[in-house]
Each structure stands twice: as structure tokens, then as C-alpha cells.
Amino acid sequence: MTTTERGAAKRSWTAGLRRAGMQALPPERLLPDEQPVYVASWVYVFGVLTIAALVIVIGSGVVLALKGPTWWHVSSVGLFFNSVHVWSVELFFFFMVVHLWAKFFMAAWRGRRALTWVTGAVSFVVSIGAAFTGYLSQQNFASQWIASQAKDGLNSVGIGAFFNVLDFGQMFTWHVVLLPLGIVVLVVAHVLLVRKHGVVPPLPIRSEPATQTTAPVPERDGR
Amino acid sequence: MMVGTFDTILAVGLNGKTYYIHWGWFQISAANLVVIVMMVLVFVLAIVVPFPGRRR
Numbered sequence: 446m447t448t449t450e451r452g453a454a455k456r457s458w459t460a461g462l463r464r465a466g467m468q469a470l471p472p473e474r475l476l477p478d479e480q481p482v483y484v485a486s487w488v489y490v491f492g493v494l495t496i497a498a499l500v501i502v503i504g505s506g507v508v509l510a511l512k513g514p515t516w517w518h519v520s521s522v523g524l525f526f527n528s529v530h531v532w533s534v535e536l537f538f539f540f541m542v543v544h545l546w547a548k549f550f551m552a553a554w555r556g557r558r559a560l561t562w563v564t565g566a567v568s569f570v571v572s573i574g575a576a577f578t579g580y581l582s583q584q585n586f587a588s589q590w591i592a593s594q595a596k597d598g599l600n601s602v603g604i605g606a607f608f609n610v611l612d613f614g615q616m617f618t619w620h621v622v623l624l625p626l627g628i629v630v631l632v633v634a635h636v637l638l639v640r641k642h643g644v645v646p647p648l649p650i651r652s653e654p655a656t657q658t659t660a661p662v663p664e665r666d667g668r
Numbered sequence: 669m670m671v672g673t674f675d676t677i678l679a680v681g682l683n684g685k686t687y688y689i690h691w692g693w694f695q696i697s698a699a700n701l702v703v704i705v706m707m708v709l710v711f712v713l714a715i716v717v718p719f720p721g722r723r724r
Contacts, residue, residue: 485721487714539703543711 475640484644491544492639496632498537503625505530510621514584534576541569553645561638568631571624578620581610592616 483489508526509517517523545565554562577595581588592610599605609615687698 485719487717487719488711491714535703539707539710542707543714546707546711547714 469641470637475637477640480644481646483646488547489644491540491547494540495537495544496636498533498540499628499632501533502530502537503629505533506621506625518584530579534579538572538576541572545569548645551645551648555645556642558638558642558645561635561642564631564635564638568628568635571627571631575620575624575628578616578624581616582613582620584613 505526509523509530512523512526517527548562548565577591580591581595595610596605599608599610608619689696689698689701
């Protein structure tokens with residue numbers, strides 16, 4: 446490769462993307478083998494517990510999608526996977542709410558972590574939509590009842606024609622494609638932002654200066 | 669027949685009567701209240717229970 450060719454390669458979008466990625470998330474920060482001492486607390490485990498529950502949700506959901514409503518309503522194995530799906534969703538929300546409380550009370554948006562907080566909050570909202578469309582996709586009397594109740598509320602805010610809860614095909618597609626995709630993208634972005642900025646430290650005690658609100662983890666950009 | 673199978677798999681029947689708790693204008697199902705109380709309990713325990721290996 447000549448010098449001119451090497452210069453052109455450095456200006457290419459792939460090289461630029463690689464440089465930006467390596468600068469924001471070098472391997473030792475993307476996959477760290479140690480964490481600050483304050484992370485050794487049970488209150489810090491609920492984020493990863495939420496992700497673990499999400500993995501079970503998606504895994505059991507893939508099986509349900511492969512086999513279909515008749516299978517999950519009639520066969521014993523289908524009922525089992527249906528139960529695994531719903532209970533892992535329960536745990537997913539349980540852990541996510543505790544994670545949310547923990548991060549709210551330690552003001553986890555400190556130290557340039559606003560986007561981390563926002564991606565987490567939006568993930569929560571999108572997850573509620575995914576759970577709602579999941580209830581609508583059950584193909585039983587409960588889903589019919591929920592849909593008939595929800596349509597009035599959604600019509601009253603003017604989105605009923607666009608988001609029709611009585612249309613099973615539309616709700617099922619939202620539930621198995623669009624919303625899970627949104628959640629996964631948001632969760633990946635959330636975790637990468639946590640890696641980039643470090644895990645938020647606890648709030649300083651009153652006797653400490655108020656300026657010590659950022660993580661003591663050294664960062665390349667000095668933040 | 670299906671209800672019986674469903675109950676067996678779940679171990680806890682979810683097809684019974686739903687219980688609600690009222691405080692004046694406020695109403696909540698017992699199931700939702702139990703979940704909220706459990707979340708608060710787990711949150712408090714996560715703060716006060718020491719993490720294994722913390723003093724290493």
C-alpha cells in the first residue's frame with residue numbers, strides 16, 4: 446500500500462468509525478475485569494439481573510413464536526413455556542423497578558451520564574408497551590377484555606386508528622418484532638454508555654465537598 | 669381439563685377470585701400490592717445486607 450493509499454484508508458468511514466469506537470470504548474473499558482470498590486453492593490446487581498431476565502424473556506418468546514398460539518394454549522410443554530415467558534417478564538419488571546429506584550436515589554445522571562439515564566427510562570417505557578402487546582397476543586378472553594378496554598383510552602388520545610389494539614396481527618407484530626428490537630437496541634446502548642462513563646458512584650456524604658460527584662474511575666477524556 | 673393442567677404447571681392457580689384492597693378512593697389488587705411490597709423489601713435488603721467479599 447502506498448502512502449497516498451494509506452492516507453485515503455485513514456479517511457475512510459470504516460477507519461473513522463473504528464477510531465471513534467476505540468477512543469470511546471477501548472477493549473479494557475468495554476470488557477473490564479475489575480470495578481470500583483463501591484460496586485460491591487447488592488444494590489448494584491439489579492441491572493444485570495434485569496438483563497438476565499430479558500434473555501429468558503426473549504428465549505422463551507422465540508420458542509412461543511416458533512410454535513404458535515394453539516401449542517402454547519393446549520400442550521403441556523407449550524403451557525410451560527408460556528408460564529416461563531410470563532414469569533420472566535414479571536421478574537424483568539421487578540428487577541428493573543428496583544434498579545430504577547436505586548439509580549434514582551443515587552442521582553445516576555451525574556457525571557455526564559444523562560444519556561445513560563434517558564436510555565434506561567425509555568427502555569422502561571418501551572418495555573411497558575411490549576408487555577401490553579404481549580397481553581393482547583395471548584389469544585384468550587383476557588386479551589380480548591384488555592383490548593376492548595384499552596381501545597377507548599387509545600381512541601380518546603387519537604392514536605387508535607394507527608395503533609389498533611383490536612387488530613391481533615398488528616399487535617402480535619409489534620410484540621414479537623418492533624418492540625423487542627427497540628428494547629434490545631436501547632439496552633445495548635444503555636450498557637455501552639455504562640461502560641463508557643463507568644458505574645455511577647454513591648452520593649457523597651455531607652462532610653465531603655459537593656464536587657466529588659463523578660466516578661473516581663479514570664477516563665481517557667478526563668471526565 | 670385445561671384449567672387443571674394449567675394449575676398443575678403453575679403450581680399456584682391464577683383462575684380464582686381476584687382480591688382488592690380499598691382505602692377510601694384508593695383501590696389496588698392484592699397481587700399488585702404484594703409485588704410492590706416485595707420490591708420495597710428487596711430494595712431495602714439490597715442496601716443493608718453486606719455484599720460477600722466486600723472487605724477483601
